[in-house]
Amino acid sequence: MLPHSALSKAAKALFWTNQRVSFSAMEGFHSKAKALMYDTSGEPEKVLKLQELDVGQPQEGQLLLRFLRAPINPSDINTIQGKYPIKHQLPSIPGHEGVAEVVALGNKVSGFSVGDRVVPIHPGQGTWRTGGVFNAKHFWRVPRDLPLEAAATLCINPTTALAMLERFVSLSPGDVVVQNGATSAVGQAVIQLAKAKGLQTVNIIRDRPNWAETEDWLKKLGADVVTTEEKLLESLSTCSFPNAFLVCEGDKQMFASLSSDLPPYPHHEGRVHAIIFFFHASFSPSFCK
Numbered sequence: 001m002l003p004h005s006a007l008s009k010a011a012k013a014l015f016w017t018n019q020r021v022s023f024s025a026m027e028g029f030h031s032k033a034k035a036l037m038y039d040t041s042g043e044p045e046k047v048l049k050l051q052e053l054d055v056g057q058p059q060e061g062q063l064l065l066r067f068l069r070a071p072i073n074p075s076d077i078n079t080i081q082g083k084y085p086i087k088h089q090l091p092s093i094p095g096h097e098g099v100a101e102v103v104a105l106g107n108k109v110s111g112f113s114v115g116d117r118v119v120p121i122h123p124g125q126g127t128w129r130t131g132g133v134f135n136a137k138h139f140w141r142v143p144r145d146l147p148l149e150a151a152a153t154l155c156i157n158p159t160t161a162l163a164m165l166e167r168f169v170s171l172s173p174g175d176v177v178v179q180n181g182a183t184s185a186v187g188q189a190v191i192q193l194a195k196a197k198g199l200q201t202v203n204i205i206r207d208r209p210n211w212a213e214t215e216d217w218l219k220k221l222g223a224d225v226v227t228t229e230e231k232l233l234e235s236l237s238t239c240s241f242p243n244a245f246l247v248c249e250g251d252k253q254m255f256a257s258l259s260s261d262l263p264p265y266p267h268h269e270g271r272v273h274a275i276i277f278f279f280h281a282s283f284s285p286s287f288c289k
């Protein structure tokens with residue numbers, strides 16, 4: 001994966017303090033678990049503390065889980081900052097997704113066995129911990145041969161990408177999808193899913209010193225065109241956009257200048273949170289090469 005500024009910033013916040021913890025190093029997990037917790041909203045590096053917790057035994061309908069991997073998503077950071085729509089009672093353990101192994105089952109739990117790998121299907125389970133007891137209804141089994149990193153990042157970004165490609169427009173092979181934030185985890189999933197569907201993608205990224213390496217990576221994932229906002233605007237002075245949906249970060253003004261027909265969209269502090277444009281097959285992506 002490419003180094004993403006948001007993630008590396010978050011990772012720094014979490015891993016480069018004196019509270020270092022590795023979510024994969026959980027040998028020795030029995031009755032105690034370690035968790036990153038916060039009791040007041042704020043910047044992660046300031047409010048997170050590493051705590052030891054009693055785990056307890058799984059009761060009826062519960063699973064005892066040992067977490068194997070848990071990613072850092074923008075929504076995790078926003079949750080800790082208190083800016084995410086889903087609010088938690090404090091103190092709280094962050095982490096919306098991850099992959100865990102079933103260690104023990106409570107009574108009346110069916111569909112799971114000890115050793116199964118599971119992922120949370122409800123947000124806000126608090127996955128930034130080595131283990132704990134959870135409601136079995138909030139987890140799904142995943143194949144054991146799925147790589148841990150893929151399993152741990154299965155539930156949020158690929159599903160968002162798929163929903164954007166399937167639920168808001170009807171696309172056919174040859175149609176063109178233009179997205180910004182193409183280096184993001186969502187953006188990379190969009191590229192791969194679009195390729196599998198026979199769609200073409202135009203991918204807007206920020207200019208950067210390692211442009212060739214980044215372009216090469218996105219093209220290996222299936223990107224047709226990788227460009228910048230500036231180059232796209234130059235090529236598009238005569239085009240208008242029929243449709244839009246939001247994906248990532250960007251300058252609201254830039255998108256407003258592309259079309260006056262954009263539908264209302266959510267944004268944080270004046271920044272567009274995300275945007276994807278859809279074009280039908282008659283529209284060629286070659287204009288912005």
Ligand SMILES: NC(=O)c1ccc[n+]([C@@H]2O[C@H](COP(=O)([O-])OP(=O)(O)OC[C@H]3O[C@@H](n4cnc5c(N)ncnc54)[C@H](OP(=O)(O)O)[C@@H]3O)[C@@H](O)[C@H]2O)c1
Binds near residue numbers: 004160182
């Ligand atoms: N269901 C949902 O609503 C849902 C689900 C998942 C994600 N999301 C949203 O989708 C977005 C991407 O999430 P992710 O996990 O895929 O993110 P990510 O992997 O952390 O990537 C962050 C992206 O933002 C770009 N970026 C950062 N600062 C920027 C700036 N100032 N101007 C332009 N681009 C900037 C980065 O580009 P560089 O490579 O140039 O640094 C990178 O492409 C987030 O806004 C997230 O909240 C929504």
